[in-house]
Amino acid sequence: MSSIGALIKAVEDYDPDINSDAIKEAYKFADDAHKGVLRKSGEPYIIHPVGTAMILAEMKADKQMIIAALLHDTVEDTKVTLAEIKRRFGSEVSLLVDGLTKISTVRYSLQSTRGQISSLRKIFLKMSKDLRVVLIKLADRLHNMRTLEFVVPEKRKRIAKETLEIYVPMARLLGAWDVMSELEDLCFKHLQPNDYDFIYKKLSSVRSGNVRYVNKLVAELKAAMGPEVDAEIKGEEKHLYHVYKAFTEKRGLFDVMTDCYSIKVIVPDTMDCYKALGVVHGLWQPRRADFRDYIAVPKANGYKGLHTMVFGPYGKTVEVHIKTLDMYEDAHYGIAARWYRQRMKWKSESVSYSWMSQVKDLRRMSGGVNDKFLEDLKGDVFEDRIFVFTDKGRAVDLPNGSTVVDFAYAVNPYFGHNFVKAFVNKRVRNPMTVLRTGDVVAVESVKDSRGPDLYWLDRVKTSKARNSMRKWFSADSTALCVKRGKSFLDKNLKIFLNSSFKDQDGKISDYALENWGSRGVNGLLSDIGTGVSLVKDVLRAVYGDDVLLGKDVQMGKRQICLEIISADRKGLLNDISRLISKEGLNIVGYNAFVDINTRIAEQQFVLEAYNFDQLYHLCVDLGYVKEISDVRVVKCKKHT
Numbered sequence: 001m002s003s004i005g006a007l008i009k010a011v012e013d014y015d016p017d018i019n020s021d022a023i024k025e026a027y028k029f030a031d032d033a034h035k036g037v038l039r040k041s042g043e044p045y046i047i048h049p050v051g052t053a054m055i056l057a058e059m060k061a062d063k064q065m066i067i068a069a070l071l072h073d074t075v076e077d078t079k080v081t082l083a084e085i086k087r088r089f090g091s092e093v094s095l096l097v098d099g100l101t102k103i104s105t106v107r108y109s110l111q112s113t114r115g116q117i118s119s120l121r122k123i124f125l126k127m128s129k130d131l132r133v134v135l136i137k138l139a140d141r142l143h144n145m146r147t148l149e150f151v152v153p154e155k156r157k158r159i160a161k162e163t164l165e166i167y168v169p170m171a172r173l174l175g176a177w178d179v180m181s182e183l184e185d186l187c188f189k190h191l192q193p194n195d196y197d198f199i200y201k202k203l204s205s206v207r208s209g210n211v212r213y214v215n216k217l218v219a220e221l222k223a224a225m226g227p228e229v230d231a232e233i234k235g236e237e238k239h240l241y242h243v244y245k246a247f248t249e250k251r252g253l254f255d256v257m258t259d260c261y262s263i264k265v266i267v268p269d270t271m272d273c274y275k276a277l278g279v280v281h282g283l284w285q286p287r288r289a290d291f292r293d294y295i296a297v298p299k300a301n302g303y304k305g306l307h308t309m310v311f312g313p314y315g316k317t318v319e320v321h322i323k324t325l326d327m328y329e330d331a332h333y334g335i336a337a338r339w340y341r342q343r344m345k346w347k348s349e350s351v352s353y354s355w356m357s358q359v360k361d362l363r364r365m366s367g368g369v370n371d372k373f374l375e376d377l378k379g380d381v382f383e384d385r386i387f388v389f390t391d392k393g394r395a396v397d398l399p400n401g402s403t404v405v406d407f408a409y410a411v412n413p414y415f416g417h418n419f420v421k422a423f424v425n426k427r428v429r430n431p432m433t434v435l436r437t438g439d440v441v442a443v444e445s446v447k448d449s450r451g452p453d454l455y456w457l458d459r460v461k462t463s464k465a466r467n468s469m470r471k472w473f474s475a476d477s478t479a480l481c482v483k484r485g486k487s488f489l490d491k492n493l494k495i496f497l498n499s500s501f502k503d504q505d506g507k508i509s510d511y512a513l514e515n516w517g518s519r520g521v522n523g524l525l526s527d528i529g530t531g532v533s534l535v536k537d538v539l540r541a542v543y544g545d546d547v548l549l550g551k552d553v554q555m556g557k558r559q560i561c562l563e564i565i566s567a568d569r570k571g572l573l574n575d576i577s578r579l580i581s582k583e584g585l586n587i588v589g590y591n592a593f594v595d596i597n598t599r600i601a602e603q604q605f606v607l608e609a610y611n612f613d614q615l616y617h618l619c620v621d622l623g624y625v626k627e628i629s630d631v632r633v634v635k636c637k638k639h640t
Contacts, residue, residue, distance in 0.1 A: 175334025
C-alpha cells in the first residue's frame with residue numbers, strides 16, 4: 001500500500017550498490033511513528049513521506065536524502081527526537097531532518113511582507129549549510145501540492161501563494177525544471193482556476209493539429225541529420241503556466257506554436273550540439289536575433305544548451321533546443337543530476353553559485369531586514385540570469401531584463417554615477433537599453449558629471465543600481481533634494497497632464513498631507529528627489545488611470561494622444577514606431593506636420609494603452625532619441 005517496494009526499485013535502478021536495508025528500516029520507523037494518522041485525503045500518512053522520497057528518487061538522490069525524506073515529519077509531528085534519529089540513522093541524516101524541521105516552522109502570511117522575508121531568510125540560511133535540505137523540502141512541497149484540493153479553500157490559497165512566491169523560484173535557482181514546472185501549474189490551478197481552465201481548453205482545442213505539425217518537423221529534422229549526427233529528436237508541449245504567462249504578456253503577439261511547443265534535440269557530446277545546430281539552420285531559416293548559446297555562457301543556475309528560433313514550413317516559427325544527454329538531465333533535475341553524475345560533495349560550498357553571495361550583499365545594502373529586502377531579493381536573485389561582457393572580456397552576471405545602467409553599477413558605481421555614453425556590441429545605445437546574454441558593453445564616464453537620472457530608478461533591475469543611485473541623491477542637502485524633486489515632478493506634470501506643479505499644488509499638497517503627515521509637500525518632493533518615491537507612482541496615486549490615460553474604452557484598453565516634436569530625419573518614424581511596439585502599445589491613429597523651412601516635425605500618435613506604466617516608459621524612451629525635443633499627452637487635433 002505504501003509503495004516501499006517501488007521506492008527501493010527506483011533507487012536501485014540508478015544506484016545498484018545502495019544499502020536498501022537502511023531505507024527499509026527508515027520506512028518501518030516512519031510508518032510506526034505515524035501509525036493511525038491519516039492525511040486530509042483519507043490516506044495513511046506514510047503515503048506522504050514515501051511520495052516525497054519517490055520524487056527525490058526521480059532526481060537520483062543519495063541514500064541520506066531518501067532516508068531523511070522518509071523521516072522528515074517524524075520530529076515535528078510525533079514524539080520522535082533528533083537524538084533518536086541520530087542514534088538510529090547517523091548524524092548526516094539527523095542534520096538533514098533538523099534542517100527540514102526548522103524550515104517547517106516558517107509560516108507564510110498573505111498579509112505580512114515581514115513574514116515572507118523571514119521565510120526567505122530561514123530557507124537561505126539552511127541552503128548555506130546543505131542544499132540537500134532545500135531539495136527535500138521542494139519534493140515535500142510538490143507531493144503536498146498534488147493533493148491540495150483536500151485542504152480548506154483559505155489554507156489552500158495561502159499554501160499555493162507561498163509555493164509560487166518562495167518554492168518555485170528556489171526550484172528555478174537549483175535548476176530543477178520538472179519540479180518547478182509542476183509546482184507552477186498546480187499553483188496556477190488553485191490561485192486562478194478560471195484562467196487555468198481557459199488555457200487548458202485552448203491548448204486542448206489546438207493540440208491535435210499542432211502535434212501533427214511538430215511531428216512533421218521532427219521527421220524532417222531526423223532525415224536531415226542523417227548518419228552524421230546521432231540525435232534523439234522529439235517535440236515537447238510547454239507547461240500550462242508558461243503558456244498562460246506568454247498569453248497574457250504578449251497579448252496580440254501570442255503565437256500558439258512558438259509559445260506552446262518546442263523541439264528537443266539530444267546528442268552525444270558538445271561538438272555534436274554545434275553540428276546539429278548547423279543542420280537545423282541549414283534546413284530552416286533562423287531568426288538570428290533569437291539565438292542563445294548557453295553552452296559557451298551558461299545561465300547562473302548552471303543550465304547549458306543551444307536555443308534557436310526558426311521559420312518552419314508555412315511560415316510558422318518554432319523553438320529548437322539542442323543539448324547533450326547530460327545537459328538535458330541537468331535541465332530537468334538541476335543540481336541533483338550534476339551531483340549524481342559527478343559524485344560531488346553535498347555541500348553548497350563546493351558549488352559556485354553567484355546568487356548566494358548576492359543574498360548577503362542584498363541584506364547589507366538594504367539595511368538588514370526590511371520590506372525592500374524582499375523586493376530586491378525577488379528582482380536580483382529569483383529572476384532568470386544573463387551574462388554580458390566588458391570590452392576587456394570580463395563576464396558580468398545580471399538579472400534578465402537588466403539595462404546598460406545596471407551593468408555600469410555592477411562593474412563599479414563610479415561608472416553609473418558618471419555615465420556619459422554606452423556602447424553595446426560597438427554601437428552607441430541609450431542607458432535604458434535592455435541587455436542580452438553575450439552582449440559586449442563599454443561605458444564612457446566623465447568625473448564630476450551631472451550624476452544619475454531619476455528616470456533610471458524605475459527601469460533598472462538590480463538593487464545595487466537602485467541603492468547606489470539613492471545613496472548618491474541623498475548625499476545632497478534636503479533643500480537641494482526638494483528642489484530636484486519639484487523640478488522632476490513639474491517636468492512629468494507637463495508631459496502627462498499638460499500642467500505644472502504650480503497649477504496642481506493644491507491637489508498634490510492634499511495628497512502629501514495625507515501620506516507624508518507633518519513632512520508635508522516638502523517631504524514628498526524630497527522623497528522624489530532622492531529616489532525613495534517614484535514620480536510614476538505619485539502621479540498614479542494622485543490622479544489615477546482615468547485621468548492619466550482616459551476612460552476605459554474596451555476590455556482594459558484606453559486611448560490617448562501623444563504629441564512628439566522633433567527635428568525631421570529619415571527613419572525617425574520607424575524608430576518611434578519600434579519604441580511604441582516595444583512597450584506593447586497599439587497605434588490606431590496618426591497625424592504629422594513638417595515645417596518646410598525649419599524641418600521641425602510635429603507628430604501625433606493615437607495609442608491604445610492598457611496601463612500607465614506603458615505610456616510612462618514610452619515617454620522615457622522617447623526622451624533618449626536625440627532628435628526629439630518635446631513629448632507630451634494632448635487632446636488630438638488634425639492638421640490641414
